[in-house]
Amino acid sequence: MMNYKIAIVPxxxxxxxxxxxxxxxxxKVGEKFGHKFEYTEVLAGGCAIDASGTCLPxxxxxxxxxxxxxxxxxxxxxxxxxxxGSERPEMALLGLRKELGxxxxxxxxxxxxxxxxxxxxxxxxxxGGLDIVVVRELTGGIYFxxxxxxxxDMGLAAYDVEQYAEEEVRRIAEVAFxxxxxxxxxxxxxxxxxxxxxxxxxxxxxxxxGEKYPEVELxxxxxxxxxxxxxxxxxxxxxxxxxxxxxxxxxxxxSMITGSIGMLPSASLATGNFGMYEPVxxxxxxxxxxxxxxxxxxxxxxxxxxRYTFGLSDEADAVESAVKKVLADGYRTSDIAKEGENxxxxxxxxxxIVEAI
Ligand code: NAI
Ligand code: MG
Numbered sequence: 001m002m003n004y005k006i007a008i009v010p011x012x013x014x015x016x017x018x019x020x021x022x023x024x025x026x027x028k029v030g031e032k033f034g035h036k037f038e039y040t041e042v043l044a045g046g047c048a049i050d051a052s053g054t055c056l057p058x059x060x061x062x063x064x065x066x067x068x069x070x071x072x073x074x075x076x077x078x079x080x081x082x083x084x085g086s087e088r089p090e091m092a093l094l095g096l097r098k099e100l101g102x103x104x105x106x107x108x109x110x111x112x113x114x115x116x117x118x119x120x121x122x123x124x125x126x127x128g129g130l131d132i133v134v135v136r137e138l139t140g141g142i143y144f145x146x147x148x149x150x151x152x153d154m155g156l157a158a159y160d161v162e163q164y165a166e167e168e169v170r171r172i173a174e175v176a177f178x179x180x181x182x183x184x185x186x187x188x189x190x191x192x193x194x195x196x197x198x199x200x201x202x203x204x205x206x207x208x209x210g211e212k213y214p215e216v217e218l219x220x221x222x223x224x225x226x227x228x229x230x231x232x233x234x235x236x237x238x239x240x241x242x243x244x245x246x247x248x249x250x251x252x253x254x255s256m257i258t259g260s261i262g263m264l265p266s267a268s269l270a271t272g273n274f275g276m277y278e279p280v281x282x283x284x285x286x287x288x289x290x291x292x293x294x295x296x297x298x299x300x301x302x303x304x305x306x307r308y309t310f311g312l313s314d315e316a317d318a319v320e321s322a323v324k325k326v327l328a329d330g331y332r333t334s335d336i337a338k339e340g341e342n343x344x345x346x347x348x349x350x351x352x353i354v355e356a357i
Contacts, residue, residue: 003036004310007067009060009096012046012089013283014293014346015073021295021350022071022302025322028354029306029315040067044096045075045089045283055092061099064276069309070100071302072278077285097138102268102276103168104175105136105247106304109254109264114327118259118336121231132237132254133183135176136247138268140168141198143244164198164243166205173209175269176241180216183238188219190226190242190250202243223250230254255280262294262335265301267308275309277301287334291345294333296323299353322356 008023010016026037042060049055055075064070075089085091096102111119111130119126145161173189180187189206191199203220210218221229223246229236230253242250255264264280279297287293300323307316331352334343344352 003038004069005038005040005067006305007060007064007070008039008041009044009064009070009072010041010047011044011073011075011092011283012077013074013285013288015045015075015283017073017288017291017293017346018279018295018298019071019073021346021353022298024350024354025299025319025357026302028357029318032318032357033312033315035312035315044072044092046077046080048092049080049083049087049089055087055089056095056099060092061096064096064100069274069305070096070276071298071305072096072276073298074279074281074283076283077288094143096276097268098144100268100274100276101139101270103137103139104172104269105134105138105251106175106179106267106269106308107134107136107247107251107255107264107280108132108266108304109134109251109258111258112263112324112327114324115259115263115336117338119257121234121257125232126234126257128235130234130258132234133179133239134247134251134254135172135179135239135241136251137164137168137172137242137244138247139244140164141244162196162198162243162245164202166201169202169205170209171271173206173241176239177209177213177216180239181213185216186219186238187216188221188226188237188240190221190223190240190246192223192246193220194222199243206241226250227253231257251280260294260335262297262333263300264297265304267301267304269308273309273311275305277305277309291347292334292343293346294335295346295349296333296353299323299350318357319353322353325356326352 010019109132142162147160193199261281303316303319306312337343
């Protein structure tokens with residue numbers, strides 16, 4: 001029997017609620033397929049600030065490093081909104097990405113057949129479903145560049161620097177092309193090479209990497225055009241590779257055309273098979289503690305963990321099929337339920353998925 005060590009970071013708000021159901025699902029998978037998942041729970045975010053004064057305690061980093069994978073809920077909430085930027089719970093995410101070397105963020109945007117009615121685009125635009133993966137660079141670019149303030153003749157100015165090194169672009173491009181080889185052999189690289197020097201370097205390096213993958217078709221799009229194409233003709237996309245900030249925005253846009261943020265998983269990968277898995281959504285303080293959160297995004301994130309870090313694809317398929325079955329049987333949490341439809345809660349959703357597995 002294989003033993004898998006998972007660091008569990010529930011975080012704040014609905015984080016602990018969606019993580020709780022995901023652990024039940026993993027336990028069921030373990031029981032059915034004969035694996036042992038060993039969990040170590042650690043603090044990050046607002047709860048860590050309250051407990052220890054820092055959003056990312058060293059113990060959390062050490063535990064994550066000593067594990068095979070990390071499963072995270074969400075961090076942040078109204079209670080900590082008045083803290084200065086550098087002390088906010090969300091800094092824990094940036095810290096974990098950096099400390100764990102998680103440079104590639106994978107966000108699938110999958111339109112579930114049974115949720116097609118939740119898609120805000122016209123039916124004919126998404127006919128036949130959608131299956132896009134946004135591969136976002138996660139540890140470089142403007143979020144990590146030099147920042148500061150200075151006096152100017154227009155008053156105080158603040159600046160953030162967008163910078164990319166060739167090696168940073170090369171490794172994220174390789175993740176995207178490798179993924180394309182396992183999918184439909186199509187990569188769209190998104191940048192702003194008409195005005196940004198950093199984007200011109202990005203475009204050159206992506207093209208160089210592409211030469212090693214002659215079977216993969218490479219297209220380049222400017223970010224503004226890509227944002228437009230995403231709602232005009234999203235079916236043209238398969239794998240999208242882009243920088244940290246453009247990927248942040250574009251993956252949120254891609255996710256909304258699939259219905260609800262409560263359905264969307266994500267993976268952040270380092271070299272080797274190490275990864276951190278988390279839902280795309282935040283801590284949803286407006287519904288926290290009310291048994292209303294949709295746990296599917298986190299449960300689907302755990303399926304990605306089974307597939308990408310543990311190499312357990314049958315197990316991952318079992319989780320994804322269970323989610324699809326629950327949707328096909330007509331069950332919906334309030335974020336995806338139609339007007340007037342009876343919504344089920346977080347725990348009930350967990351019950352049904354466990355039962356389906
Ligand atoms: P959010 O994703 O937490 O919530 C946006 C809206 O979607 C809310 O109306 C919420 O109720 C709903 N929602 C989100 N997840 C849901 C789920 N699983 N089921 C049903 N409904 C769901 O984003 P928001 O409101 O901008 O941020 C709230 C807090 O979360 C902030 O402190 C923010 O900084 C933090 N945050 C944390 C993230 C993370 O930990 N990865 C990512 C995004 C935001
Ligand atoms: Mg975002």
